[in-house]
Amino acid sequence: MTMPPAQGAAYTCPYCRMASDGGGGTCPACGAPVDIRLKVSDSGWIEQPPIRDMAHIRFGHSTCQVSGTYVPVAEMALHDQDSVFFSHHVLLHTDPNVRLGNLPLKGGWKRMRAGMPLIMMTAQGPGHIAFSADEPGETLAVPLAPGRAVDVVEHRFLVATGNVNYGWQNANVWFTTQDGDDEEWHYPLGRTMDTFQATGGNGLLLLHAPGNTFIRDLAPGQRILVQPGGLIWKDQSVRMFLHFEYPHGQYWFSSARYQAKSTWLTLQGPGRIAVQSVFERPEGSGSVRRSSGATTQYW
């Protein structure tokens, strides 16, 4: 679900579409600068500006301050009524009085097999606690209106507010190739995707994305092909499936069966998507034996 622009507000952030008074230089919901020109590519991608050093984001009774530029740090000043949850390896520092706990997670075996963190920790205010990722990139703030849910590619999650429900599901984007007698399985998006949905009030989701980030709104039925490793998050209303393209070679040994193929992820609107400019090299060459729902093109 893509949030509609807020009505009657002094300022509506073009990046997160949350309303505010527009003062203070940055959007209080997502930290985006308010005093810069919107950069939109000719094809409709909106360049997400980096959160300015030391910018504040508000949530509940608390604030989040983002500092640094190469590997930004998200430092929360937690009110005693507020909490956040996070994967334990992104914790950077905390006041001793912040109460740390853990969020019960189901499906531990599946999560372990999928390479996902087994431990999701919680932090309850009052006090300061800070988080950072382990690679250069940008911190993305995705404010969630009550009921709004987004799907996030695994390993992009940094921290979320306590009123955001966390779940995970099979990405259901996979294919197999043949290597001798062995069938190789490939998961271009990872085996699972995280799902976040705000409940009760506005929630805040912080992600970390390497490279630069671009967002786009897809109209109903509109499709775009992206590198699977480039997707960061999408609205739940956006459908996704694989698309394979095979080049025809000049000789028999360079035919589609033996040549490297292009593996794309088709995203179909309606809804908003976000991609990052850094992505992993696509894996797997040769023809596909089996796959999740996919389209194919030879050229």
Next chain:
Amino acid sequence: MDRIECQWCKAQNEMGRTNCTTCGAPLDKKDLVTDSGWAEAPRLRDMTEFRFSSSTCQIEGEIVPVAEIALAQGDSVFFEHHVMLWKEPQVPMSALNTGGGMKRMLGGMPHILSVAHGPGRVAFSRDATGEVVVLPLHPSMELDVREHAFLAGTHSLTYSFVRIKGLANVLHGGGGMYMDRFVTHNEPGLLLLHGYGNVFQKTLQHGEKIMVEPGGFLYKDSSVTMNAVKQNVKTGLMGGHSMYLAEMSGPGRVGIQSMYVHHGSE
């Protein structure tokens, strides 16, 4: 005569200067400090120059900065050999034996530090995105630095290494942890570090504490004590996992890096 005090190293500079002559920090920019008191290490301008003894150091680049040192006759710097990016052919080299060979080998630390002597130019850089942190050390200061984080130290620094007991499971998965220790005596010294990601510093008051992810620790004054504190975290499947945080107690400075190496939860 009016002077400008550098907010990072407290050195006095002539009016009108834009960079500190001692550490290169911009003098015409406000310090960036988070609400909880972490100050960003100054972002050194490309091609910034500063001096130590009779030599100069110039910082080049911004993503993985290079520290290029023009060594004067009589001056020298020591470093781990793999951080040297280039040198002029005529720069004399020697070795600084660190002692504790077996311990250092077990700790994954180099046995021998290289020393470059002036006159001539040498340059250093590390292997990932980050910042060069310039730490001038006044006489009698002692600084403990995460192993493999120092880029170069000037000849007036005394180098040793210390094992931090009680942190055995924290940074090396049971193998113990060593930190480089740099001490100045009669003459000021200069220490260059490379922190991964962004670097932040906080000055703890006497008895003040902060919990730091051990992989994020970069340096501290030796007056700051460091203890491993176990956090018990339960999971439905495996029962429980142990996670350690480093409890830093003041007084003194603590430096952290925002991109860190995570060593697992077991």
